[in-house]
Amino acid sequence: MKIAVLSGKGGTGKTTFSSSFAFVTKSLLIDTDIEEPNSHIFLKGKTSQEVSIFNHFPKVDMKKCTLCGKCGDFCRFNAIIPAKNRVVIFGESCHDCGGCQLVCPTNAISWEKREIGKIFVEKSYFNSDLLYGKLNIGEMSGVKIIKELHSMAKSEDIIIDCPPGTSCNTVNALEGSDFAILVTEPSPFGLSDMKLVVQLLQDMEIPFGIVINKADNENSEILDFCYKNSIEILGELPFSREVTKSYSEGKIIADALPDSQEIFKNILKKVKEYGN
Numbered sequence: 576m577k578i579a580v581l582s583g584k585g586g587t588g589k590t591t592f593s594s595s596f597a598f599v600t601k602s603l604l605i606d607t608d609i610e611e612p613n614s615h616i617f618l619k620g621k622t623s624q625e626v627s628i629f630n631h632f633p634k635v636d637m638k639k640c641t642l643c644g645k646c647g648d649f650c651r652f653n654a655i656i657p658a659k660n661r662v663v664i665f666g667e668s669c670h671d672c673g674g675c676q677l678v679c680p681t682n683a684i685s686w687e688k689r690e691i692g693k694i695f696v697e698k699s700y701f702n703s704d705l706l707y708g709k710l711n712i713g714e715m716s717g718v719k720i721i722k723e724l725h726s727m728a729k730s731e732d733i734i735i736d737c738p739p740g741t742s743c744n745t746v747n748a749l750e751g752s753d754f755a756i757l758v759t760e761p762s763p764f765g766l767s768d769m770k771l772v773v774q775l776l777q778d779m780e781i782p783f784g785i786v787i788n789k790a791d792n793e794n795s796e797i798l799d800f801c802y803k804n805s806i807e808i809l810g811e812l813p814f815s816r817e818v819t820k821s822y823s824e825g826k827i828i829a830d831a832l833p834d835s836q837e838i839f840k841n842i843l844k845k846v847k848e849y850g851n
């Protein structure tokens with residue numbers, strides 16, 4: 576079963592949850608939060624393989640180019656802009672779609688490539704597998720890294736630590752998920768960002784449930800929203816000094832606080848019920 580873990584914004588406890596979930600289930604974890612991956616900090620693995628991921632970007636032969644402008648009109652990312660006497664290329668903005676070459680009437684466009692990031696293959700300290708991607712600084716799109724992470728993930732049971740929010744990266748990270756766990760926290764921003772992700776999951780028709788992190792007496796707005804929209808609360812992670820301390824020490828909660836394992840096991844049981 577492919578289970579995606581996501582959140583409306585960064586800092587809600589998505590990785591705290593997914594690393595504990597991986598610890599309890601011993602499933603393969605793929606960290607697709609490529610702009611800020613940090614699962615490996617908690618899983619403390621050893622890297623066994625590093626894979627470079629490349630993007631292609633256009634190169635224009637000005638001897639063939641007539642400055643017709645068709646490539647610029649086509650590119651919705653403004654990565655290729657015909658100017659007065661040359662064509663300017665912004666390689667970091669190019670999404671490698673190949674469209675500019677298709678529309679060029681004089682066959683003036685060929686390709687160059689550059690590394691946009693890497694994928695790391697690791698074995699965690701509790702002996703399960705981790706794959707995580709890292710986008711190079713300055714790159715605009717890491718979709719290719721996320722797609723490659725998915726194709727390298729060979730296992731029946733996979734936990735996907737998704738990028739926060741509802742970006743293009745999140746949509747690609749969610750592809751093929753059987754179920755999504757949306758981690759949120761009881762704060763006004765937490766609820767408002769959560770609603771956007773709920774909308775995304777409904778649009779993508781992925782079944783999902785909510786986990787409330789840092790749960791305290793202020794959960795009522797989230798509970799109301801879930802009740803009105805028939806969304807299941809899968810579980811709650813308490814707001815406690817011990818949890819905060821474990822997190823700040825880079826420890827997996829389910830390992831540092833064994834009593835908490837029951838919470839993750841119950842959540843897994845509820846998720847599996849959706850799969851049956």
Ligand code: SF4
Nearest residue numbers: 640641643644646679
């Ligand atoms: S489409 Fe081809 S010919 Fe036209 S401006 Fe672009 S590179 Fe030049």
Ligand code: SF4
Nearest residue numbers: 650669670672673675
């Ligand atoms: S390959 Fe696609 S994204 Fe890149 S410059 Fe050409 S049209 Fe734009």
